[in-house]
Amino acid sequence: MRTIEIAGRKIGPGHPVFIIAEAGVNHNGDLDLALRLVDAAAEAGADAVKFQTFKAEKLVSASAPKAEYQKKLAGEGQSQLEMVKKLELGHDSFRKLKEHCEKRRIMFLSTGFDEETVDFLDGIGMAAFKVGSGDLTHHDHLRHVASKGKPVLLSTGMAGWKEVEDAVSVLRKNGTKEIALFHCVSSYPAPPADCNLRAIPEMAGRFGVSVGWSDHTRGIHVSLAAVAIGASLLEKHFTLDRRMEGPDHVSSIEPDDLRNLVSQARDIEAAMGENEKRLRPSEVNVSEVARRSLHVSRELPEGHVISKADLVSIRPGTGISPAKRDSVIGRKLNRPLKRGAMLREEDMD
Numbered sequence: 395m396r397t398i399e400i401a402g403r404k405i406g407p408g409h410p411v412f413i414i415a416e417a418g419v420n421h422n423g424d425l426d427l428a429l430r431l432v433d434a435a436a437e438a439g440a441d442a443v444k445f446q447t448f449k450a451e452k453l454v455s456a457s458a459p460k461a462e463y464q465k466k467l468a469g470e471g472q473s474q475l476e477m478v479k480k481l482e483l484g485h486d487s488f489r490k491l492k493e494h495c496e497k498r499r500i501m502f503l504s505t506g507f508d509e510e511t512v513d514f515l516d517g518i519g520m521a522a523f524k525v526g527s528g529d530l531t532h533h534d535h536l537r538h539v540a541s542k543g544k545p546v547l548l549s550t551g552m553a554g555w556k557e558v559e560d561a562v563s564v565l566r567k568n569g570t571k572e573i574a575l576f577h578c579v580s581s582y583p584a585p586p587a588d589c590n591l592r593a594i595p596e597m598a599g600r601f602g603v604s605v606g607w608s609d610h611t612r613g614i615h616v617s618l619a620a621v622a623i624g625a626s627l628l629e630k631h632f633t634l635d636r637r638m639e640g641p642d643h644v645s646s647i648e649p650d651d652l653r654n655l656v657s658q659a660r661d662i663e664a665a666m667g668e669n670e671k672r673l674r675p676s677e678v679n680v681s682e683v684a685r686r687s688l689h690v691s692r693e694l695p696e697g698h699v700i701s702k703a704d705l706v707s708i709r710p711g712t713g714i715s716p717a718k719r720d721s722v723i724g725r726k727l728n729r730p731l732k733r734g735a736m737l738r739e740e741d742m743d
Contacts (some may be wrong), residue, residue, distance in 0.1 A: 398603075401501060401709060405574060405627060410662050413440045413655070415442070415630065418446050422481065423483060424493075425490065428445065428653070431632070432491060432495055432498055432500065438655075441500070443503070444503040447488055447504045447515060447660075448507040449510070454475045456473065458475060459494070465728070488514070488518070492519070495526050503520065506523065506539075508535075512697055522545040523547070527550060527580050528562050537664060539570075543569045545571075546565055547606075547627070548575050550597075564712060573601075575595050575604075576629060582642070584610040585611075586611055586616055591607070594607060612650070615631055631646035632651075633648060655688055684709070687715065688703065688713060688716060689713070690731045692733050693703060696730045700724065701723060713738060725743065728743050
């Protein structure tokens with residue numbers, strides 16, 4: 395079953411794209427900035443705003459190197475542990491963030507990185523768990539998340555099909571009934587040529603779940619393409635200012651772009667429509683003006699038997715379609731018609 399439900403919101407084919415504004419650690423360890431990120435996400439029309447909840451020492455060893463993009467953006471003068479430590483927020487801050495989300499009527503989500511954090515997020519009533527790509531192969535962590543029995547949103551960056559299959563199996567065997575996967579490319583920023591959006595419908599078919607796109611490209615155009623190809627969820631990093639210091643700001647979009655992403659994604663999902671080809675309500679007037687109808691080419695008396703030479707196809711299109719011309723030829727007029735008159739069914743026996 396590909397549709398899941400989170401806090402009463404259905405997500406999957408046939409339902410609006412679920413848009414997550416990924417605040418991540420773009421609060422720089424400042425609660426006030428985090429609250430402003432919630433406001434910006436709500437004002438943009440996102441469905442959820444997501445953070446990252448962790449204890450640095452439980453996530454990163456003292457000897458862990460930085461990724462190359464982190465070195466470029468945060469400098470090489472501090473370790474990954476020191477960098478991550480500065481981006482922590484305490485549990486009290488996350489309680490306040492959840493409360494603020496409720497006031498702003500936007501769903502609160504956060505990725506928990508260890509058992510204590512997962513327990514905390516469960517305890518404050520978070521509606522679903524997000525698991526990042528880095529923990530796809532951390533099966534003990536997946537088991538603990540699954541034990542909460544809540545929907546799980548799982549990112550699949552850096553993974554092949556077998557690793558995704560194994561992770562989904564672990565979740566399902568340990569209590570997760572509702573899963574959505576995110577196709578993802580864990581590169582910051584991700585090159586469009588690496589994005590392989592065709593994996594989205596393939597993933598949905600392979601695993602029978604709703605599939606989204608967690609976007610690390612620059613701009614919003616790849617996210618919009620993901621909606622067009624069938625993504626049921628979108629996740630996009632955002633910040634109040636891309637010039638801020640920190641590892642993720644430069645790969646994020648700002649509030650104006652977030653608003654545009656939400657608005658344009660809604661337009662695209664509406665434009666996708668249905669597997670039908672028929673006259674649309676907005677076309678009716680143009681159809682009447684631009685299409686043609688059968689008219690008589692000369693004055694015709696009552697009782698005249700209509701021939702091909704008696705008919706012309708001209709605008710407007712409110713009469714008998716030229717496509718039905720052969721069904722009209724040979725019929726008898728029951729009243730006279732002036733030259734150029736539109737032919738109607740009631741004019742003929």
